[in-house]
Amino acid sequence: MTNELQDILDFAHQLAWQAGKITLRYFQSDLLVDRKADDSPVTIADREAEAFLRAALSERYPDHAILGEEEGLTGVATSSYRWILDPIDGTKSFIRGVPLYGVMMALLREHEPVLGVVNMPATGEIVYAARGAGCWWNGRPCRVSSVSSLRESLVVATIAHGYEQYGKDAALARILNACGLFRTWGDCYGHLLVATGRAEVALDPIMNIWDNAALLPILEEAGGTFTDWQGVATIERGDGISTNGLVLDELMEVIG
Known part of the structure; x- marks a missing residue:
C-alpha cells in the first residue's frame, strides 16, 4: 500500500x-x-x-x-x-x-x-x-472464519422475506435448507460479521452502490469475498453477498 x-x-x-x-x-x-x-x-x-x-x-x-x-x-x-x-x-x-x-x-x-x-x-x-x-x-x-461448509455456517441477511420480487426466493429457500444457522442481523453489520469471522455468509437481495462500495475492499482484505449473486466480485449489480471465501463455491452451487 x-x-x-x-x-x-x-x-x-x-x-x-x-x-x-x-x-x-x-x-x-x-x-x-x-x-x-x-x-x-x-x-x-x-x-x-x-x-x-x-x-x-x-x-x-x-x-x-x-x-x-x-x-x-x-x-x-x-x-x-x-x-x-x-x-x-x-x-x-x-x-x-x-x-x-x-x-x-x-x-x-x-x-x-x-x-x-x-x-x-x-x-x-x-x-x-x-x-x-x-x-x-x-x-x-481481523480475518474471516475458517468454516468450510454451509452446514456449519452462520448465514445472516438484511431481510427475511420478499425475495420473490427480486427473483431470489427459491435460491433463499435452498440456502436456508443448506446452512447451519440463519439470523437477520442485516445491513452493513451483517457483512462486518463475515469480515470479522463471526458469520460465514451475509445476503442482500438489493443494494445501492453506497451500500456496498466499502464492503468489497473490507471483505477481500479480510480474506473473504464480496460478490453479486452470481459470484462476480463487483459493486455494480444491485445486490450483494459476503462470504468467508471457503463456502463461496458451495453457496454458488446452492444458488444455482
Missing part, C-alpha cells in the same frame, strides 16, 4: 468516527422521519452526517468527486477518485433505536474500490481496510 493511500485511510477512519458521533446525538431520541421519493426514510442525522463528511472531504481533497446517498454527486465528476458515502446504512434500524446501523465510506480509484470504512457508532465497532493494508477491527487485524 502506498503512503498516500495510508494517509487517506487514516483520514477516512477519523471522519467516519466523527460522523458517527453526530448520529449518536439523535439516536434513541424523538426523531422526525421524512420520506424520500422512493419512500425510504431519512432523518436530520443522515443529512447532518453526510454534510459533515462532504465538507471535510472537499476541503482536504478538492479534486475528488463525492457521491452520497442524500445529496447525490458533487465535485469533479471526471476525477480518478470518487468517494462513496452512506451516512447511515440501516436508517430503519436507527429510527427504531436499534444499534445495528453504520456510517459507510468508500474510495474508488479509476472506478475500483480501494478503501472502505464502516463505523458502527452505537456498538463501538469500526472496521476499515485499504488495498494491501489488510482489514482492521477496532485497531487490531
Whole structure:
C-alpha cells in the first residue's frame, strides 16, 4: 500500500468516527422521519452526517468527486477518485433505536474500490481496510472464519422475506435448507460479521452502490469475498453477498 493511500485511510477512519458521533446525538431520541421519493426514510442525522463528511472531504481533497446517498454527486465528476458515502446504512434500524446501523465510506480509484470504512457508532465497532493494508477491527487485524461448509455456517441477511420480487426466493429457500444457522442481523453489520469471522455468509437481495462500495475492499482484505449473486466480485449489480471465501463455491452451487 502506498503512503498516500495510508494517509487517506487514516483520514477516512477519523471522519467516519466523527460522523458517527453526530448520529449518536439523535439516536434513541424523538426523531422526525421524512420520506424520500422512493419512500425510504431519512432523518436530520443522515443529512447532518453526510454534510459533515462532504465538507471535510472537499476541503482536504478538492479534486475528488463525492457521491452520497442524500445529496447525490458533487465535485469533479471526471476525477480518478470518487468517494462513496452512506451516512447511515440501516436508517430503519436507527429510527427504531436499534444499534445495528453504520456510517459507510468508500474510495474508488479509476472506478475500483480501494478503501472502505464502516463505523458502527452505537456498538463501538469500526472496521476499515485499504488495498494491501489488510482489514482492521477496532485497531487490531481481523480475518474471516475458517468454516468450510454451509452446514456449519452462520448465514445472516438484511431481510427475511420478499425475495420473490427480486427473483431470489427459491435460491433463499435452498440456502436456508443448506446452512447451519440463519439470523437477520442485516445491513452493513451483517457483512462486518463475515469480515470479522463471526458469520460465514451475509445476503442482500438489493443494494445501492453506497451500500456496498466499502464492503468489497473490507471483505477481500479480510480474506473473504464480496460478490453479486452470481459470484462476480463487483459493486455494480444491485445486490450483494459476503462470504468467508471457503463456502463461496458451495453457496454458488446452492444458488444455482
